[in-house]
Amino acid sequence: MRGxxxxxxxxxxxxxxxxxxxxxxxxxxxxxxxNRRRILDAAGELxxxxxxxxVSMDAVxxxxxxxxxxxxxxxxxxxxxxxxxxxxxxxxxxEAILRGPAPLGPGEGGDEPEPADRAEAFxxxxxxxxxxxxxxxxxxxxxxPGARYRIGAYRFWRHHLTLLMTAGGHxxxxxxxxxxxxxxxxxxxxxxxQQAEGREPAAIADAVAWQARRITRA
Amino acid sequence: MRGxxxxxxxxxxxxxxxxxxxxxxxxxxxxxxxNRRRILDAAGELxxxxxxxxVSMDAVxxxxxxxxxxxxxxxxxxxxxxxxxxxxxxxxxxEAILRGPAPLGPGEGGDEPEPADRAEAFxxxxxxxxxxxxxxxxxxxxxxPGARYRIGAYRFWRHHLTLLMTAGGHxxxxxxxxxxxxxxxxxxxxxxxQQAEGREPAAIADAVAWQARRITRA
DNA sequence: CAGTGAAGTGGACTATGGTCCGGTTGTGCC
DNA sequence: GGCACAACCGGACCATAGTCCACTTCACTG
Numbered sequence: 503m504r505g506x507x508x509x510x511x512x513x514x515x516x517x518x519x520x521x522x523x524x525x526x527x528x529x530x531x532x533x534x535x536x537n538r539r540r541i542l543d544a545a546g547e548l549x550x551x552x553x554x555x556x557v558s559m560d561a562v563x564x565x566x567x568x569x570x571x572x573x574x575x576x577x578x579x580x581x582x583x584x585x586x587x588x589x590x591x592x593x594x595x596x597e598a599i600l601r602g603p604a605p606l607g608p609g610e611g612g613d614e615p616e617p618a619d620r621a622e623a624f625x626x627x628x629x630x631x632x633x634x635x636x637x638x639x640x641x642x643x644x645x646x647p648g649a650r651y652r653i654g655a656y657r658f659w660r661h662h663l664t665l666l667m668t669a670g671g672h673x674x675x676x677x678x679x680x681x682x683x684x685x686x687x688x689x690x691x692x693x694x695x696q697q698a699e700g701r702e703p704a705a706i707a708d709a710v711a712w713q714a715r716r717i718t719r720a
Numbered sequence: 721m722r723g724x725x726x727x728x729x730x731x732x733x734x735x736x737x738x739x740x741x742x743x744x745x746x747x748x749x750x751x752x753x754x755n756r757r758r759i760l761d762a763a764g765e766l767x768x769x770x771x772x773x774x775v776s777m778d779a780v781x782x783x784x785x786x787x788x789x790x791x792x793x794x795x796x797x798x799x800x801x802x803x804x805x806x807x808x809x810x811x812x813x814x815e816a817i818l819r820g821p822a823p824l825g826p827g828e829g830g831d832e833p834e835p836a837d838r839a840e841a842f843x844x845x846x847x848x849x850x851x852x853x854x855x856x857x858x859x860x861x862x863x864x865p866g867a868r869y870r871i872g873a874y875r876f877w878r879h880h881l882t883l884l885m886t887a888g889g890h891x892x893x894x895x896x897x898x899x900x901x902x903x904x905x906x907x908x909x910x911x912x913x914q915q916a917e918g919r920e921p922a923a924i925a926d927a928v929a930w931q932a933r934r935i936t937r938a
Numbered sequence: 939c940a941g942t943g944a945a946g947t948g949g950a951c952t953a954t955g956g957t958c959c960g961g962t963t964g965t966g967c968c
Numbered sequence: 969g970g971c972a973c974a975a976c977c978g979g980a981c982c983a984t985a986g987t988c989c990a991c992t993t994c995a996c997t998g
Contacts, residue, residue, distance in 0.1 A: 531964055531975060558954060569978030574956060640865065645955090647862045651913035679927035682914065686904035695869035696900065709897035716934055749994055752946060776984060787948025792986060794946095863985090 538576055541566040545583055554584065554637040581645030584638050585653060592655055595631050599624065599662055617669040621684075621714040624662065628688055629707045636697075640690035650689060659685055671720030680717055684710075756794055759784040763801055772802065772855040799863030802856050803871060810873055813849050817842065817880055835887040839902075839932040842880065846906055847925045854915075858908035868907060877903055889938030898935055902928075 530538075544565040548557045559580060563570045577583040598606050604615035606623040632639050643650035650656055663681035668674060686692070687710050696706055748756075762783040766775045777798060781788045795801040816824050822833035824841040850857050861868035868874055881899035886892060904910070905928050914924055 529965095533964070534976065537977085559956080560954070563978090570956085570980095571958080571978050572976075573978095575976075579956070644865045647858065647909055648913055648916075650909070651916075675923065676927055676930075679919070679924060680931065682910070683905040683928055683931055686907065686910055687901040689904065689907075691865055691868070692900070692904050695866055698866075699869075701897070705893065705897060709894055710901055712894075713898065713901055713935055717931055747995095749945060751994070755946085777986080778984070781948090788950095788986085789948050789988080790946075791948095797986070 534576075537566070537568050537572055541568060541573060541576065541583075542586060546587060549587070549638070554641045559583075579645055581642045581649045581653075584641035584645070585655075588635060588638050588642060591631065591635065595627060596655075596658060598627070617666045618715045618718040621663065621666045621670075621718045622711045624659075624666075625684075625688070625711045625714045626707050628659070629693075629703065629710070632688065632690060632693060633697075633703045636690060636694060640694055643690045656685070659688075666718060670718040684714055684717060687713075752794075755784070755786050755790055759786060759791060759794065759801075760804060764805060767805070767856070772859045777801075797863055799860045799867045799871075802859035802863070803873075806853060806856050806860060809849065809853065813845060814873075814876055816845070835884045836933045836936040839881065839884045839888075839936045840929045842877075842884075843902075843906070843929045843932045844925050846877070847911075847921065847928070850906065850908060850911060851915075851921045854908060854912060858912055861908045874903070877906075884936060888936040902932055902935060905931075 541562065544567075545557075545562045548562060548565055559573060560570060562583070563573045566573065573583075577586055601607055603609050604613075605619040606627050609615055642653065660678070660681050663684055664674075664678045667677035667680050670677075672680060693706070697703070759780065762785075763775075763780045766780060766783055777791060778788065780801070781791045784791070791801075795804055819825055821827050822831070823837040824845050827833055860871065878896070878899050881902055882892075882896045885895035885898050888895075890898060911924070915921070
């Protein structure tokens, strides 16, 4: 991609998964907006009907009544498309983390929740979200190697956990490394593999949540 | 692939990365053996010269003087080829874990090393290995989504860590989940991303090693 | 040493993600 | 209204992973 569209767009409070649907700096042309909607709608239906893995980008383009070039121009690549589809549900979670009630969010002023509690709550909330949208999340993370770490949302999760780790008593450098280490088992590929092995989401959540508590306190 | 070669082969003590180079149940035909060597040699050179990412399977086939069909028949896919190339160095590590001196291995009979010490030693040894062969390991893990978890070696690492976790006092179910969670930040993709972000291998090792200790004890 | 069939071979073929660019169209400005 | 130009469009095009299968070769057997 020559990466114009997919790259620009503002930097809102919540780091959108791909910063695609948020308001662009200069208003988007009407035909472009129309095509975006069409693509998103068509992709949503196709994915729901046949499973994300089984839908080619060609198919999405065809079903949207749009050329392949347009599709890629708007979303960059397969991961970008998946990310855009995820965007809305994901920012709900981000919102809850930033401003929601404790322990997931900071809660009302006064009684600060424990970092370990917040970390555990985050892990559980994230896993709920991820398992509910597993195919899509996976597509957004594994389209190309390293895609996961480039997504805006990853930065958000990492930043959040880094803050919690710091609050837990870790020095800044270490905090970020630990945040990353804690995020690793939440990768969609890992979750998919575990699920394929017959592991229950609840069991996974328990294990990672325990780990999160344990790690948070220095 | 119709998966004959890449799938069969015996199950030796050390689970080879792809069980490709170990002795097959029925002796391999001479021409096949010769081609395998050719391919491995050519691939090794090409990878070293241009970087794993920049070498297409076509190029490997051409440089080996072998048809593409042969290449894929023997190694299944890109990941399989990378795995075969890794096989030797990797089984050195496995050997050290199974029978080497403490704390990485079990040591001489008598003074059993602490599980936490062994877990830390494993993490550090594995990271040494992984960083030294990062491109290849990455290719073996990310050629197709989920490839990592299908590789024989992954099972080996997981089994080893599961044992240590159990020894650390965790119930079996949890132990395996924690092993998996601890393996996650050792994924080549993750390591590559961290490195790209300017993180030092030593710092990463310290963080994950600390985490390993912390997690091992129930 | 010839016969036999399993194992092995190679390259044409398919599928698909992603790129390119000549032509079109919407928008702000005079 | 009409001009100018950036933004946008679409589909031909390319590269590459992986599949298929008609044909060849090895190694064992009588």
